[in-house]
Amino acid sequence: MTEIYLRLVDLILTPIIMLIAIMLFLRGHDLPGGGFIAGLVFAAAIELSILARGAEATRERYGPWLAPLIGVGLGVAVVAGLIGIYGGGFFRGMWVELYIGASKLKLGTPQLFDLGVMLVVIGMAITYLLRLSEAAEAATRTPTAGEGGQS
Amino acid sequence: MPLLALSLVTLFVAAPVFWLLKPHRSTAFAWLAAFLPAAITLWQALQLPAMANGAVLTERYSWAPRLGLEIALRLDGLAVFFGLVVTGIGAFIAFYTAHYFEHDDRQGFFYLLLYAFMGSMLGLVWSDDLLTLFVFWEGTSITSYLLIAFKSDYKGAVDGARRALIVTTAGGLAMLAGMIVLGLHAGSFNISTIVATPGIATAAVTPVALTLIFLGAFTKSAQFPFQFWLPGAMAAPTPASAYLHSATMVKAGVFLLARLHPAFSELSMWFWTLFLVGGVTMVLGGVSSIRYTDMKALLAYATVAILGTLVMLLAFSEKYAYEAFVVIVAAHALYKAPLFLGAGIIDHAYGTRDLRRLAGLARRAPLVMVTMVLAALSMAGVPPTMGFLAKELMLENFYQLYEHGDLLVGGVGFVAATLAALFMVGAILTLLWEAFFRRQSDEEAAHLHHAPSFWFVAPALLLTLLGAAGALLTGWYENLLFAPAIAAISGATVTVGFQLWHGWTPVFVASLIILALGALVFLARGVFRRLFASVPARVSSLAVYDAIIEQIYRFAFRLTVLIQGSPMAPQLSITLLAGVAVMVYALFFADAETSRLLDSLEVPSVVEWVFFALAIFGALTTVHARSRLSAIIAIGVVGVTVTLFFVVFGAPDLALTQLLIEVLTVILLVLVFFRVRPDPQFGRDNRTPLRVFMAFAMGFFGFAVVMINHLSQVGPSISPYFIENSLPFGKGANVVNVILVDFRGYDTMGEITVLGVAALGGYALLRSPQLHALRQRINAVRRSRIPAPGQKPEQKVVETGHD
Numbered sequence: 001m002t003e004i005y006l007r008l009v010d011l012i013l014t015p016i017i018m019l020i021a022i023m024l025f026l027r028g029h030d031l032p033g034g035g036f037i038a039g040l041v042f043a044a045a046i047e048l049s050i051l052a053r054g055a056e057a058t059r060e061r062y063g064p065w066l067a068p069l070i071g072v073g074l075g076v077a078v079v080a081g082l083i084g085i086y087g088g089g090f091f092r093g094m095w096v097e098l099y100i101g102a103s104k105l106k107l108g109t110p111q112l113f114d115l116g117v118m119l120v121v122i123g124m125a126i127t128y129l130l131r132l133s134e135a136a137e138a139a140t141r142t143p144t145a146g147e148g149g150q151s
Numbered sequence: 152m153p154l155l156a157l158s159l160v161t162l163f164v165a166a167p168v169f170w171l172l173k174p175h176r177s178t179a180f181a182w183l184a185a186f187l188p189a190a191i192t193l194w195q196a197l198q199l200p201a202m203a204n205g206a207v208l209t210e211r212y213s214w215a216p217r218l219g220l221e222i223a224l225r226l227d228g229l230a231v232f233f234g235l236v237v238t239g240i241g242a243f244i245a246f247y248t249a250h251y252f253e254h255d256d257r258q259g260f261f262y263l264l265l266y267a268f269m270g271s272m273l274g275l276v277w278s279d280d281l282l283t284l285f286v287f288w289e290g291t292s293i294t295s296y297l298l299i300a301f302k303s304d305y306k307g308a309v310d311g312a313r314r315a316l317i318v319t320t321a322g323g324l325a326m327l328a329g330m331i332v333l334g335l336h337a338g339s340f341n342i343s344t345i346v347a348t349p350g351i352a353t354a355a356v357t358p359v360a361l362t363l364i365f366l367g368a369f370t371k372s373a374q375f376p377f378q379f380w381l382p383g384a385m386a387a388p389t390p391a392s393a394y395l396h397s398a399t400m401v402k403a404g405v406f407l408l409a410r411l412h413p414a415f416s417e418l419s420m421w422f423w424t425l426f427l428v429g430g431v432t433m434v435l436g437g438v439s440s441i442r443y444t445d446m447k448a449l450l451a452y453a454t455v456a457i458l459g460t461l462v463m464l465l466a467f468s469e470k471y472a473y474e475a476f477v478v479i480v481a482a483h484a485l486y487k488a489p490l491f492l493g494a495g496i497i498d499h500a501y502g503t504r505d506l507r508r509l510a511g512l513a514r515r516a517p518l519v520m521v522t523m524v525l526a527a528l529s530m531a532g533v534p535p536t537m538g539f540l541a542k543e544l545m546l547e548n549f550y551q552l553y554e555h556g557d558l559l560v561g562g563v564g565f566v567a568a569t570l571a572a573l574f575m576v577g578a579i580l581t582l583l584w585e586a587f588f589r590r591q592s593d594e595e596a597a598h599l600h601h602a603p604s605f606w607f608v609a610p611a612l613l614l615t616l617l618g619a620a621g622a623l624l625t626g627w628y629e630n631l632l633f634a635p636a637i638a639a640i641s642g643a644t645v646t647v648g649f650q651l652w653h654g655w656t657p658v659f660v661a662s663l664i665i666l667a668l669g670a671l672v673f674l675a676r677g678v679f680r681r682l683f684a685s686v687p688a689r690v691s692s693l694a695v696y697d698a699i700i701e702q703i704y705r706f707a708f709r710l711t712v713l714i715q716g717s718p719m720a721p722q723l724s725i726t727l728l729a730g731v732a733v734m735v736y737a738l739f740f741a742d743a744e745t746s747r748l749l750d751s752l753e754v755p756s757v758v759e760w761v762f763f764a765l766a767i768f769g770a771l772t773t774v775h776a777r778s779r780l781s782a783i784i785a786i787g788v789v790g791v792t793v794t795l796f797f798v799v800f801g802a803p804d805l806a807l808t809q810l811l812i813e814v815l816t817v818i819l820l821v822l823v824f825f826r827v828r829p830d831p832q833f834g835r836d837n838r839t840p841l842r843v844f845m846a847f848a849m850g851f852f853g854f855a856v857v858m859i860n861h862l863s864q865v866g867p868s869i870s871p872y873f874i875e876n877s878l879p880f881g882k883g884a885n886v887v888n889v890i891l892v893d894f895r896g897y898d899t900m901g902e903i904t905v906l907g908v909a910a911l912g913g914y915a916l917l918r919s920p921q922l923h924a925l926r927q928r929i930n931a932v933r934r935s936r937i938p939a940p941g942q943k944p945e946q947k948v949v950e951t952g953h954d
């Protein structure tokens with residue numbers, strides 16, 4: 001059912017795309033990227049896996065991590081806002097600057113909030129992609145299949 | 152040290168930690184779980200001497216400074232009194248839970264909810280701001296919902312949870328409105344400020360505000376006619392029933408009334424509402440408790456009676472009423488929790504808590520028997536227990552009123568309290584006799600699965616002993632524990648000294664008569680049970696509630712069929728036509744300087760012309776597509792062209808987002824169309840005049856509105872502000888990202904919430920068998936309305952309608 005070439009592509013590309021997503025997230029505050037984009041890229045990586053392996057195998061592989069992502073993401077976002085209360089109001093940005101040798105590393109609640117955004121986006125996209133792919137797979141299994149598509 | 156906030160934060164942080172620990176053991180974990188609430192209890196107890204001297208601890212944090220919102224916490228006599236109940240009972244419950252969920256994987260999740268609830272409840276009683284209180288109030292409602300629905304594969308649990316949630320949050324919303332009215336009038340949401348505002352009781356808005364707040368308090372504290380959700384909540388695991396639905400959460404409404412008591416107790420509206428509602432609830436709960444053979448349901452109705460008693464006592468501004476109030480809260484927490492915990496132990500050991508299937512447990516579980524009998528003595532008000540003291544004080548209150556000439560209130564109150572009390576005596580005697588002492592059960596006897604360990608029973612036993620100590624040590628601690636609480640409720644400093652033995656007063660005689668009549672009720676329990684069974688089921692507020700909910704569902708169904716019963720295409724036409732109408736309206740009233748149109752006119756570059764051509768080509772291909780798949784891909788071309796525009800105009804973030812969304816949308820659409828029937832007619836007869844008109848109108852007016860909007864900019868643009876302040880304030884060079892997560896973080900918060908809810912909806916829609924059934928029902932209605940010969944009946948019918 002699944003193409004061997006696509007599986008090879010999945011084997012190589014999916015982890016790379018995930019890494020790109022993480023990179024896009026980390027640099028997002030200063031360079032193009034950020035939680036929303038990173039979340040979508042990450043979802044694309046999972047989608048590649050769905051196309052190559054099928055939805056069921058993907059769910060088995062990533063499911064336990066993906067199931068609670070929306071809730072965790074919203075929770076992280078709210079906590080990022082709540083930390084601001086310590087600094088004088090909900091959503092007040094709070095920053096810590098660390099120096100590792102000469103390079104400066106800054107960590108702040110907006111980035112934490114961005115992490116929450118990323119998790120929610122991943123969770124949302126994957127919920128739909130997995131659910132619909134599963135339904136599509138169920139449809140192709142019956143003899144009167146829908147039109148087109150490779151899966 | 153901000154110890155109040157720190158305590159709350161610790162509880163909320165501990166909640167997920169306990170979940171992640173994935174506990175399923177009992178012994179060591181029980182101590183660990185009880186540690187945190189015990190520590191907070193100890194800290195609060197250490198504050199008591201200061202509280203007795205009138206000290207208060209306050210902490211304030213700004214929440215949204217420009218809106219004047221703040222999180223205010225205040226530890227005074229009342230807060231510490233209720234706080235001790237919350238964390239004190241909480242420590243015992245946390246210990247007990249580890250044994251109740253022995254070797255159960257969901258133990259961790261239960262602890263998550265338990266701690267989250269504890270944090271919310273503690274925050275609620277420590278709040279000194281109406282809106283802070285409201286947030287914690289809703290926190291308790293939600294955790295209560297999740298705890299009731301904990302056994303989610305059991306329908307009764309889910310139904311009971313939903314009922315509890317709808318009733319308490321509906322009341323909560325009304326209360327929020329009342330709080331806002333009150334807060335706006337007083338000019339502050341700070342509770343101590345509002346209560347101290349002169350003339351607040353006689354203000355014109357007060358009746359409205361109070362009515363709304365009463366709704367919140369009465370729904371939360373299960374007052375008549377909202378009491379029905381509480382017995383339904385008994386589907387929760389027993390530790391949750393004992394903790395939330397007996398000792399703490401249901402007292403939140405009572406607590407709020409006690410908080411507001413100093414300001415409004417002089418109003419006759421306050422007196423009569425609380426007296427009547429509380430009195431009816433008390434009698435109803437007390438009398439109904441005899442009816443039930445489910446131990447937890449019996450105890451739940453007894454709890455309803457106690458909650459009614461507390462509300463009724465808050466109607467008065469009398470010394471004995473205050474004293475009775477605080478003693479009942481303490482006594483009830485110390486006897487009702489062990490009774491629930493005992494019922495849970497029996498349920499755990501025998502697999503049932505139905506009295507009809509139990510008998511003779513006294514020999515097989517002697518420690519449970521001792522615990523429950525000791526607790527029951529207090530509930531029945533047998534001297535010399537705390538329950539006895541509480542009942543004496545309450546009766547004394549009514550007797551004094553009667554003596555001083557208020558025959559109606561004193562007399563009615565006295566009789567009602569007696570009636571409720573004697574049925575509760577009968578009910579608890581029934582429970583003890585049938586479970587522990589009789590030889591033969593009514594129905595097939597339940598078998599012992601495994602005997603309860605000592606540590607399982609220990610928390611209940613210790614609580615009962617604390618209650619006994621509380622009674623025997625009267626005279627030692629009242630001014631430390633009770634006097635500050637009474638001072639906060641009454642608004643005046645007091646000293647209290649209770650005596651268990653008053654001599655042969657009329658009230659003492661009444662107590663003895665209650666016990667004697669209670670024993671008669673116990674002996675005649677069969678008669679009462681048959682009497683209750685003969686009452687038709689529709690004579691209950693539960694039936695009324697169910698009928699209302701049923702009507703709402705029907706209305707929603709009809710509305711859905713009306714609005715969304717027709718097929719997709721006509722629905723879309725309505726949306727698009729409405730959009731065109733709005734845009735035409737906007738253009739008529741636009742105030743654009745057309746001269747700027749010429750100023751900003753630019754000739755597009757060659758590259759841009761190419762992009763335009765690509766987009767138009769994609770759009771035309773979509774229209775001409777002969778299969779869905781090619782249409783989807785052609786739409787994708789249009790989207791990618793838009794991405795190219797973003798690239799040219801230097802918006803890499805937008806370009807990236809747009810590109811990704813395009814790709815994922817195409818994949819999603821392909822997946823969706825797997826599920827839809829193949830459409831052989833696709834691309835043939837869909838260019839009706841109406842659709843062509845709509846497409847042109849949408850395109851033309853959309854373009855015009857964007858153009859005019861661009862031209863009629865009023866005031867300075869905000870963009871320079873963002874660009875200038877992104878690095879200094881937002882500490883980020885990527886302005887788009889800083890706007891998203893910092894400058895406009897609230898917007899993003901709302902957006903991701905919508906995303907999350909949409910995902911949940913999609914998850915349910917794509918799987919739920921109930922929704923599948925609903926869709927079939929709607930389809931059936933649709934078919935019955937539309938005469939359906941031919942291949943695509945829906946489209947033809949609707950289009951002739953428009954043409």
